[in-house]
Amino acid sequence: MSKKRGLSVEEKRSKMLEIFFEKKDVFQLKDLEKIAPKEKGITSMSVKDVLQSLVDDAMVDSERIGTSNYFWAFPSKALHSRKRKLETLESQLTEAKQKKRSLEQSVEKAKVGRQDTEERSKLAEELALLRKKRDQLKADLEKYKECDPDVIEEIRQTNKMAKDAANRWTDNIFSVKSWAKKKFGFEESKIDKTFGIPEEFDYID
Template identity: 30%
Template structure:
């Protein structure tokens, strides 16, 4: 099975092996010239990518040298508009502060705003807590009843000893 997968990979992805179906037999072949041509094409493509990348690097180096020579200017022009660096930095600072304030306001609003999904989630959570509370109170009542029947203790004494509130006193004679 591993050999079959390897051969299929060499056919599909690499193009190293060629296959032809003749009747009910698959014929596989690989010519040296075909492999060499594939390698040559790959090398030419890589050489072209290297040249393009070297050209990009040279352009970036020229722009960097130009920027380093000129330094940061307080006034600069983009298109037909002239900008002052300090004014833009101050505007940026104010904008960032405003964004921060507004995002905190938005978080506060989102935390107190109720939508249908949030209401449904809260309902499910309350229902779950109610079910858990009912199980706990039932278990307490079962334990009180067990102690009452096993040791002949009065339920009031048990509740007083374990500091169980009187609200749980529903079924005294179950």
């Protein structure tokens, strides 16, 4: 024999509401925890959660009086609640339909002038050719950039700065060599060999 299937959450909520509608009374949680398992098959462990979900959805009213919480719900409230929910859904549906129509109109407007006509195809080909030509011209311009007077002048200035810097270091090396010869009596060839200075080392013209 197969095991009996338990109630789903929605079935529990529905049966819990039946208790309120049938008895038309005000209850405390402990009352419902006794009634629900016996009369509706809702386990006492799940009564609190089911009840709270109905309160959260405004389908059951609750009020704290002293140290106790009381719960009640009447068929008229459920009807009004469903009616409000239906009105909300209908409003959302109307809004969604209007948005859909607006999007469809925007799409139709966007299509204007974009039909695949012979003239449009011809213009598209011309545009592709012009873009290709532009890319080729940019490549040529980059190739001949070194002939640009401004670029040449910039290279000349950079070379001059490098040359001046190299000659300053050459001057410093000659000064150190002169100082070493006077201070320690070293021969110039020995200094060059010790510090790896080539024989042809000199200023850059």
